[in-house]
Amino acid sequence: xxxxxxxxxxxxxxRKRFGDKQVLDGVDLDVMPGTSMVVIGGSGTGKSxxxxxxxxxxxxxxxxxxxxxxxxxxxxxxxxxxxxxxxGMLFQAGALFDSIPVWENVAFGLxxxxxxxxxxxxxxxxxxxxxxxxxxxxxxxxxAELSGGMQKRVGLARAIAAQPSILFFDEPTTGLDPIxxxxxxxxxxxxxxxxxxxxxxxxxxxxxxxxxxxxxxxLHRGKIVWTGPAADLLxxxxxxxxxxxxxxxxxxxQMELRK
Amino acid sequence: MIVLxxxxxxxxxxxxxxxxxxxVALFGAEGVSxxxxxxxxxxxxxxxxxxxxxxxxxxxxxxxxxxxxxxxLQSYTGFSRFNAExxxxxIVVLSVVRELGxxxxxxxxxxxxxxxxxxxxxxxxxxxxxxxxxxxxxNPMKYLVAPRLLAGTLALPLLVVVAxxxxxxxxxxxxxxxxxxxxxxxxxxxxxFVTTNDVVSGLAKAAVFGFLIALMGCFHGYNSKGGAQGVGxxxxxxxxxxxxxxxxxxxxxxxxxxxx
Ligand SMILES: Nc1ncnc2c1ncn2[C@@H]1O[C@H](COP(=O)(O)OP(=O)(O)O)[C@@H](O)[C@H]1O
Ligand SMILES: [Mg+2]
Numbered sequence: 014x015x016x017x018x019x020x021x022x023x024x025x026x027x028r029k030r031f032g033d034k035q036v037l038d039g040v041d042l043d044v045m046p047g048t049s050m051v052v053i054g055g056s057g058t059g060k061s062x063x064x065x066x067x068x069x070x071x072x073x074x075x076x077x078x079x080x081x082x083x084x085x086x087x088x089x090x091x092x093x094x095x096x097x098x099x100x101g102m103l104f105q106a107g108a109l110f111d112s113i114p115v116w117e118n119v120a121f122g123l124x125x126x127x128x129x130x131x132x133x134x135x136x137x138x139x140x141x142x143x144x145x146x147x148x149x150x151x152x153x154x155x156x157a158e159l160s161g162g163m164q165k166r167v168g169l170a171r172a173i174a175a176q177p178s179i180l181f182f183d184e185p186t187t188g189l190d191p192i193x194x195x196x197x198x199x200x201x202x203x204x205x206x207x208x209x210x211x212x213x214x215x216x217x218x219x220x221x222x223x224x225x226x227x228x229x230x231x232l233h234r235g236k237i238v239w240t241g242p243a244a245d246l247l248x249x250x251x252x253x254x255x256x257x258x259x260x261x262x263x264x265x266x267q268m269e270l271r272k
Numbered sequence: 273m274i275v276l277x278x279x280x281x282x283x284x285x286x287x288x289x290x291x292x293x294x295x296v297a298l299f300g301a302e303g304v305s306x307x308x309x310x311x312x313x314x315x316x317x318x319x320x321x322x323x324x325x326x327x328x329x330x331x332x333x334x335x336x337x338x339x340x341x342x343x344x345l346q347s348y349t350g351f352s353r354f355n356a357e358x359x360x361x362x363i364v365v366l367s368v369v370r371e372l373g374x375x376x377x378x379x380x381x382x383x384x385x386x387x388x389x390x391x392x393x394x395x396x397x398x399x400x401x402x403x404x405x406x407x408x409x410x411n412p413m414k415y416l417v418a419p420r421l422l423a424g425t426l427a428l429p430l431l432v433v434v435a436x437x438x439x440x441x442x443x444x445x446x447x448x449x450x451x452x453x454x455x456x457x458x459x460x461x462x463x464x465f466v467t468t469n470d471v472v473s474g475l476a477k478a479a480v481f482g483f484l485i486a487l488m489g490c491f492h493g494y495n496s497k498g499g500a501q502g503v504g505x506x507x508x509x510x511x512x513x514x515x516x517x518x519x520x521x522x523x524x525x526x527x528x529x530x531x532x
Contacts, residue, residue: 070403094409102407108400112392122408127311171408 019082021046021179021211022067027076028235029062036062037073038235044228049205049212051226051243053219053257055266058232060215061105064181067213068102069093080179098126101172101210105183107164109156115167116142116152122175141170144207145200162193166200173204180205182214186221198224219258222246231257233266299417299491306411306418317419324385324427324482329434331384332377336435339372340364340442348451357453361461364443369466369474373435375522377428378481382514386489389420390510393493394503402494417494420486428482429475436474473529480525481518488514 020043027040036059044050054060065071067078069085077084085096101122109118117124119141120134129137139149145166156164165185172180185201186194198221205212214225222229226243231254239251246258256264347363393416396402405412440462447453488510496506 065403068403068407070406097407098409100407102404104400104404106399108404110396110401110404121410125409175409 019046020044020079021081022213023077023079023082024063024067025077025079027063027066027078028074029059029066029071030074035235037066040076040232040235040237042230042237042240044211044213046211047209048227049202049214049225049243051214051216051222051229052232053215053217053222053229053246053254054232055217055257059235060232061183063232064102064183064213064215068100068181069097098122098175099177100179100181101175101177102181103165103168103172103183103185105187107156107168109164109167109171111156114152115154115156115159118156118167119152119170119174121171126175137174138170141174142167144173144204145170146196162189162197165189165193165197169197169200169204173208176208178208178210180208180210180212182212182216182225184215184217185225186216186218191220194218194221195224201225217257219246233257295495296487296491299494300421300487302413303417303421303487303490306414307422309414311414313415313419316415317423320420320423320486321427323388324381324423324486325430328377328381328384328427328431331380332431332435333438335376335380336368336373336439337442339376340368340439340444341446343367343372344443344446344451348447357451358457358461360447360451360453361443361458362465364447365440365462365466366470368439368443369436369470370526371474371522373432373439374428374474374477374481375518377431377435377478378485378518379515381428381431381482382485382488382511382518385424386485386510386514387507389486389489390493390496390507391503393490394496394506397494397496398499398503412494417490420490421483424482424484424486425479426482428478428485432475432478436471469529473525476529477522477525480521484517484521485514488517 022042022044024040024042027037028035029037040063042050052060052063062071066073067085073086078086080096085093088096109115110121116135116138119138123129123134123137124131135152138152142149142151147163147166147170151159151163151167156167159167169185182201185197189197201212201214202225212225216222216225223243223246228240229243229246230237230240231251232238233253239249239254241249246254249255249258253265255261256266343364344360347360348357351357351359351363393402396416402412402416405415444455444458444462447458448455492506492510492513493503496502
C-alpha cells in the first residue's frame with residue numbers, strides 16, 4: 014500500500030443540493046496515490062455528481078476537495094484548467110463527439126493542448142486504440158457506427174490518450190453484457206497499471222467493483238457510509254453495503270426508496 | 273385577493289423575464305469575449321459558416337424571389353390606378369433591401385439553422401459531450417459558442433446580398449413579363465432610387481439578426497436539460513425567441529437608421 018501519506022484525492026464535508034434535494038450531504042473520501050477506489054451506491058444517489066464536482070463541472074455548495082494537498086475549489090480558472098489536464102474521464106454513456114471521426118475523438122485532448130500536429134495525433138490515436146483492443150482502422154469510423162462495447166473502448170482510449178495521472182470511470186460496464194463488461198474491466202485495470210494512475214470508478218456492478226478496485230466506498234443518503242478493501246465488499250459487516258451487494262429487497266435502503 | 277394573485281403572477285413573470293434576459297446577456301458577452309481571444313477554432317467556424325450561408329442559400333433565395341414578385345404584383349394594383357406604374361420598381365427595391373431581405377432571411381435561417389444549432393448543442397449537453405470537452409482541455413464556450421456567433425454575424429449579411437439581388441430580379445420579372453413595364457425604365461427606377469444607406473442599413477440589420485439567431489440557438493441548446501424532451505423544448509424556444517427578437521429588433525433598428 015501507499016508509502017506517501019498525502020492522499021492523491023482528499024474530500025471533506027462535500028455538500029451539494031439541487032433544488033430541495035440534498036444530493037451530497039457531507040462526503041468524506043480519501044484516495045491514495047496509485048490506488049483504485051470504487052464508489053458504489055444506488056441509482057440517483059449522487060455518484061456522478063461526486064465525480065463532476067472533482068472535475069469542476071458541478072460547483073459544490075460546501076466542503077473541500079484536495080488534489081495533491083491543494084484545494085481545487087479555491088484555485089484560479091487557469092490553475093484549474095492546468096490541473097484538469099492530469100485527469101482523464103470515461104463518461105457514463107461514452108459522451109463521444111459524434112460530429113468527428115473516432116481517431117479525432119481519441120486525440121482530442123492532445124490536439125487541444127496543441128502538443129502535436131494532426132498527422133502525429135492521428136498516429137498516436139491509432140496506438141492508443143490498439144491499447145484498448147481496437148484496430149487503428151476503427152479511427153476512420155464515426156462514433157455512431159460503433160457498438161456499445163466499442164464506444165466504451167473509444168471513450169477509454171480518449172480518457173487515457175494524454176496519459177493522465179488521475180482517471181475517473183463512471184459506470185464503465187453499465188449496459189454491456191457480462192463478458193464485454195469483464196473485458197472492459199480488464200482494459201481499465203491494464204491502463205491504470207500502465208500509467209501508474211490513481212483511479213476512481215463508479216459502479217453498481219459487484220463483479221466489476223471487485224475486479225477494478227483496491228478499495229471501495231459506499232455512498233448512501235449523501236454520505237460515505239463504509240470504506241474498506243474492495244475484496245471485503247461481500248462480507249463488509251455493514252448493513253447498507255450488505256443489502257446493496259447482495260441485492261436484498263429488505264433493509265435500510267428500501268426505507269429510503271419508500272419515502 | 274384575486275387581484276393580488278394576478279399581481280403576484282405578473283411579478284413572477286417579470287422576474288423570470290429579467291432573469292432570463294440577464295442570463296442571455298451574460299452568455300452572449302462570454303461568447304463574444306472568446307471570439308477575440310485565442311485559441312481560435314477555424315474548423316468550427318468554417319463548419320458553422322457553411323451551415324449558415326451555403327446550406328441556407330436555396331431557401332433564402334426562393335423566399336426572396338417570390339417576395340419580390342408579390343410586391344411587384346401588389347404595388348402595381350395600387351399604383352396603376354394613379355398612373356404611377358414607374359413607382360413599382362422603387363417600392364420593390366426599397367422594401368426588399370431595407371426590410372424583406374433581412375427579415376425574411378432572418379426568419380428562414382432562424383427556423384433552419386437556429387433550430388439545428390439548438391438541437392445539436394442540446395444533444396451534446398444531455399449526452400455529456402459538453403462536459404467531456406471541459407475534461408479535454410477545451411473550453412466549450414470557445415469551441416462551440418464563439419465560432420457560431422461569429423459565423424451567424426458574418427453569414428447573414430452575405431445571404432441578404434443574395435436575397436436583395438434575387439428579390440429585385442423577381443420584381444423585374446413580374447413587372448416586365450407579366451405587367452408589361454419597360455425593362456430599361458424598371459432598371460433605371462431601381463438603381464436611381466436605392467441609396468447606399470438603404471443597402472448598408474439592411475446588411476447591418478442582417479448582421480444583428482445573424483448574431484441573435486446564433487445566440488438563441490446556442491443559449492437554449494447549451495442550457496437544455498432533461499433528455500430528448502428537453503432538447504425539443506430548447507429547439508422550439510430557440511426558434512420562437514429568435515423570431516420575436518428579429519421582428520422586434522427590426523423595428524428598433526429601423527427607428528435607429530431612419531427616424532431622423
Ligand atoms: N445538473 C443537475 N441539475 C439538477 N439535478 C441534478 C443535476 N445533476 C444531477 N442531479 C440530480 O442529482 C441526483 C444524483 O444524480 P447522479 O449523480 O447522476 O446519480 P448517480 O448516482 O446515478 O450517478 C439525481 O437525483 C439527479 O436528478
Ligand atoms: Mg451516474
